[in-house]
Amino acid sequence: MTEPDDDRDRSVMTDLKRLIEIAQRFEQAPGRLTPLGERIQAHLGSDVLAAPILTEVVAAHRTVDLDVALEELADPCELLGVRGQNREHEGLEAMLSNQWAGYDVGAVDYTLLASGPKVRRRVVAFGLRLFAFEGEPVVVLQRVANRQHGREQAAMQVLAGDSATAEALVAAARRLMHERSVLRGQVLTLTPGGEYRVEGESVFVERETIPEEDVILPVGVLDTVRRHVLGIAEHRDVLLAAGRHLKRGVLLYGPPGTGKTLTVRHLVGAAEGTTVVLLTGPAIRFIGEATDLARGLQPALVVLEDIDLVAMDRGEFGPQPLLFAVLDALDGLDGDADVTFLMTTNRVDVLERALAQRPGRVDLAVDVPRPGPEERARLFALYARGLPLGDAVVRAAADRAEGTTASFAKELFRRAVLDAAMAHRPLADGDLGIALDGMLAGDAELTRSLLGVGGPDGSGDDEDE
Ligand SMILES: Nc1ncnc2c1ncn2[C@@H]1O[C@H](COP(=O)(O)OP(=O)(O)O)[C@@H](O)[C@H]1O
Numbered sequence: 414m415t416e417p418d419d420d421r422d423r424s425v426m427t428d429l430k431r432l433i434e435i436a437q438r439f440e441q442a443p444g445r446l447t448p449l450g451e452r453i454q455a456h457l458g459s460d461v462l463a464a465p466i467l468t469e470v471v472a473a474h475r476t477v478d479l480d481v482a483l484e485e486l487a488d489p490c491e492l493l494g495v496r497g498q499n500r501e502h503e504g505l506e507a508m509l510s511n512q513w514a515g516y517d518v519g520a521v522d523y524t525l526l527a528s529g530p531k532v533r534r535r536v537v538a539f540g541l542r543l544f545a546f547e548g549e550p551v552v553v554l555q556r557v558a559n560r561q562h563g564r565e566q567a568a569m570q571v572l573a574g575d576s577a578t579a580e581a582l583v584a585a586a587r588r589l590m591h592e593r594s595v596l597r598g599q600v601l602t603l604t605p606g607g608e609y610r611v612e613g614e615s616v617f618v619e620r621e622t623i624p625e626e627d628v629i630l631p632v633g634v635l636d637t638v639r640r641h642v643l644g645i646a647e648h649r650d651v652l653l654a655a656g657r658h659l660k661r662g663v664l665l666y667g668p669p670g671t672g673k674t675l676t677v678r679h680l681v682g683a684a685e686g687t688t689v690v691l692l693t694g695p696a697i698r699f700i701g702e703a704t705d706l707a708r709g710l711q712p713a714l715v716v717l718e719d720i721d722l723v724a725m726d727r728g729e730f731g732p733q734p735l736l737f738a739v740l741d742a743l744d745g746l747d748g749d750a751d752v753t754f755l756m757t758t759n760r761v762d763v764l765e766r767a768l769a770q771r772p773g774r775v776d777l778a779v780d781v782p783r784p785g786p787e788e789r790a791r792l793f794a795l796y797a798r799g800l801p802l803g804d805a806v807v808r809a810a811a812d813r814a815e816g817t818t819a820s821f822a823k824e825l826f827r828r829a830v831l832d833a834a835m836a837h838r839p840l841a842d843g844d845l846g847i848a849l850d851g852m853l854a855g856d857a858e859l860t861r862s863l864l865g866v867g868g869p870d871g872s873g874d875d876e877d878e
């Protein structure tokens with residue numbers, strides 16, 4: 414370094430020297446505690462800076478479970494808040510000893526988080542629990558994920574006299590998180606994070622009931638799927654006693670609009686008490702989290718919708734495509750796990766090679782075809798329900814709509830109702846034929862393919878099997 418050559422440089426040097434002196438003063442005072450540190454030391458009864466700190470990260474969608482577990486574990490407990498600078502970026506250790514930020518006891522921060530489809534729970538967002546675990550004084554810092562501060566996951570930090578106690582506490586908390594989980598038996602979806610939503614945060618979905626008779630498929634198809642997904646669960650004791658495995662992989666494939674999603678919704682509704690994790694398209698990359706949830710919260714159903722959209726994507730899964738990660742996750746489950754992987758696709762051709770390379774993962778593949786004449790008649794009758802239309806007219810329309818899908822039938826009746834309403838008159842038999850003419854017309858090519866109109870033989874351009 415050269416000599417300072419003007420006043421400005423000299424002044425900078427002086428400031429720097431002062432800064433170094435201040436820093437050294439703090440370094441020279443090892444073992445000095447913040448007011449918060451003093452408070453914690455009084456509880457712990459031993460040298461708080463010598464005590465080990467065990468940090469356990471918790472997935473954002475388990476935040477409520479963490480709160481439930483700690484509340485039960487730490488009873489009775491003293492709950493303290495923390496105030497001091499920069500606390501979102503600091504760990505427990507700095508809060509005990511960092512003199513600069515002046516950490517002290519403050520108000521406890523709470524937040525409201527969903528604990529069911531319609532309920533929320535007040536959860537400790539940032540707080541310290543001081544209590545005794547197995548007779549030993551312990552301190553747990555509990556904090557939620559905080560996206561604005563780059564914290565994608567919740568966490569607990571455990572301070573105890575020795576690390577064996579801290580480890581036992583974490584294990585006990587994990588056990589309780591499973592046993593008491595608010596996610597158990599619920600329908601959940603994991604979503605990619607948004608600006609205010611944490612990545613992989615769980616969202617509760619209300620369980621709906623779709624009656625069996627509203628799902629119109631060729632005879633035997635729905636039964637086959639129901640038996641495999643629901644029947645195995647109902648007879649789990651017999652199967653296990655006979656040494657048979659419970660876990661299963663089911664693939665529903667067929668053109669768009671034939672009722673694959675509807676079948677899934679029906680099964681979800683019928684599988685009361687089963688934990689369901691729904692992953693659609695890009696969210697399928699949360700397969701790891703979904704499998705963990707399913708394993709911990711059995712019986713469980715993991716739904717992977719439209720898996721062809723991402724099957725060949727390579728992400729954080731190493732060199733292999735996502736579909737292989739999915740199939741390997743299924744393989745990694747114990748055979749006696751009561752877990753179903755239910756996958757749907759419009760493009761089974763995209764999956765075929767991968768499925769052949771991982772045999773045995775999917776034990777039931779079900780073709781969900783375009784409706785034949787008989788199913789079309791039932792579909793038209795279903796969607797004509799409650800409308801003032803003659804049976805013969807509905808049947809004739811069904812005959813004419815050869816090659817169309819179920820979603821076409823649904824849209825046809827909506828259109829007939831809408832056309833009449835826009836003409837300010839009640840729906841009449843003639844409206845159905847007019848709506849059908851419009852929807853079958855050649856000048857609406859895109860609409861035709863969107864609604865799943867195939868060729869006269871019942872095969873469409875979107876049919877790839
Ligand atoms: N087999 C079916 N029986 C009754 N309605 C159906 C059927 N298939 C489709 N629909 C109607 O069309 C809508 C879209 O079908 P969906 O199940 O989403 O098709 P996809 O096979 O593409 O998943 C459904 O919500 C339902 O109203």
Ligand SMILES: [Mg+2]
Pocket residue numbers: 673674675718757
């Ligand atoms: Mg679908």
